[in-house]
Amino acid sequence: MERPAIRRLQQEIQQTKPFVNSQHAAGLSLLRTADQARREFDSLVSPMGISVEQYNVLRILRGAGEKGLPTLEIAARLLEQNPGITRLLDKLEAKGLVCRARCATDRRQVFCTITADGAAIVNSLDEPARRQNQQFFRGLSAAEVDTLIDLLDRLRYPETKAENEREI
Amino acid sequence: MERPAIRRLQQEIQQTKPFVNSQHAAGLSLLRTADQARREFDSLVSPMGISVEQYNVLRILRGAGEKGLPTLEIAARLLEQNPGITRLLDKLEAKGLVCRARCATDRRQVFCTITADGAAIVNSLDEPARRQNQQFFRGLSAAEVDTLIDLLDRLRYPETKAENEREI
DNA sequence: ATTTAATTGTTGACATGTCATTTAATTACA
DNA sequence: TGTAATTAAATGACATGTCAACAATTAAAT
Numbered sequence: 001m002e003r004p005a006i007r008r009l010q011q012e013i014q015q016t017k018p019f020v021n022s023q024h025a026a027g028l029s030l031l032r033t034a035d036q037a038r039r040e041f042d043s044l045v046s047p048m049g050i051s052v053e054q055y056n057v058l059r060i061l062r063g064a065g066e067k068g069l070p071t072l073e074i075a076a077r078l079l080e081q082n083p084g085i086t087r088l089l090d091k092l093e094a095k096g097l098v099c100r101a102r103c104a105t106d107r108r109q110v111f112c113t114i115t116a117d118g119a120a121i122v123n124s125l126d127e128p129a130r131r132q133n134q135q136f137f138r139g140l141s142a143a144e145v146d147t148l149i150d151l152l153d154r155l156r157y158p159e160t161k162a163e164n165e166r167e168i
Numbered sequence: 169m170e171r172p173a174i175r176r177l178q179q180e181i182q183q184t185k186p187f188v189n190s191q192h193a194a195g196l197s198l199l200r201t202a203d204q205a206r207r208e209f210d211s212l213v214s215p216m217g218i219s220v221e222q223y224n225v226l227r228i229l230r231g232a233g234e235k236g237l238p239t240l241e242i243a244a245r246l247l248e249q250n251p252g253i254t255r256l257l258d259k260l261e262a263k264g265l266v267c268r269a270r271c272a273t274d275r276r277q278v279f280c281t282i283t284a285d286g287a288a289i290v291n292s293l294d295e296p297a298r299r300q301n302q303q304f305f306r307g308l309s310a311a312e313v314d315t316l317i318d319l320l321d322r323l324r325y326p327e328t329k330a331e332n333e334r335e336i
Numbered sequence: 337a338t339t340t341a342a343t344t345g346t347t348g349a350c351a352t353g354t355c356a357t358t359t360a361a362t363t364a365c366a
Numbered sequence: 367t368g369t370a371a372t373t374a375a376a377t378g379a380c381a382t383g384t385c386a387a388c389a390a391t392t393a394a395a396t
Contacts, residue, residue: 155201251354
């Protein structure tokens with residue numbers, strides 16, 4: 001639509017004002033889009049009786065295999081703080097989707113593993129999740145998805161960008 | 169062996185597999201980046217005694233001016249469902265940052281307006297918020313920010329993209 | 337070796353988000 | 367007119383996220 005015009009306008013003025021507005025718009029767009037993605041994905045997993053966060057925990061534990069992972073290691077792989085993970089695991093354990101056991105060598109740690117029931121649920125969601133993702137990104141080409149990944153990664157790690165983008 | 173069949177299978181795998189992974193990676197990156205943005209912004213507004221969501225409500229009400237907005241109209245402009253907004257406004261009203269009054273012509277509606285104290289807080293956060301945004305997007309050029317806005321918008325409204333991108 | 341510090345995980349308190357239901361007011365319609 | 371449907375907002379119940387404080391265990395220090 002008017003994107004090129006907007007960009008030209010910004011170059012013309014080249015002051016802080018429209019630059020700020022673009023960044024503000026980008027920030028809002030980021031939050032709104034992520035919220036929509038989270039909501040759509042929730043509607044996919046909730047029929048299985050789990051939340052998006054619980055699904056993520058189960059995915060991580062499936063990837064960890066039989067030896068499982070200590071509690072805080074799961075929290076580290078999510079985007080989450082400690083206290084939340086305990087209660088998440090409480091729920092999953094109550095549903096029989098996760099097992100917890102104190103580590104013998106370091107009794108501070110609690111190792112968590114996925115159960116057969118838990119794995120069955122995650123496995124059954126693999127294909128629907130793939131389709132859901134495909135649906136969500138249907139508006140973007142493969143190259144654009146890669147561009148999006150690049151831009152988002154550079155927002156989270158702005159320092160690492162210096163090496164790859166000196167040619168500006 | 170059936171070489172053509174094998175080749176076809178490989179092509180299929182090569183097509184779908186990395187594509188799916190890219191979309192999956194993009195989805196995760198989207199959620200993580202938005203979460204980080206939300207968290208960083210929270211550390212900016214929480215010293216003023218308000219949350220990010222409360223800040224957004226105050227911003228919307230400042231923009232609405234003196235006549236204010238009905239409760240659900242605020243909810244519609246946020247990325248939020250009804251029930252949450254009532255309690256958000258409860259907190260803001262308790263802090264004296266927002267006023268609520270039943271509409272005379274339609275007594276179902278409750279009009280919300282920002283108070284002078286509320287406006288003072290939002291105003292005092294304008295400049296810090298601008299700097300914070302600038303800091304968050306420092307890894308991207310202005311053109312890249314526009315690209316990001318475009319990609320995110322097309323994720324939320326995939327249909328509108330069809331007209332502009334038939335040339336693929 | 338005994339005290340101190342750090343790590344791992346849990347709990348309590350509270351803010352927010354969501355769903356289902358409810359109340360009050362308004363509109364539709366028969 | 368009078369009853370049903372719709373709308374605006376609030377409430378209850380519950381899941382999650384965050385902070386502060388805590389207990390248990392292990393590591394470090396002197």
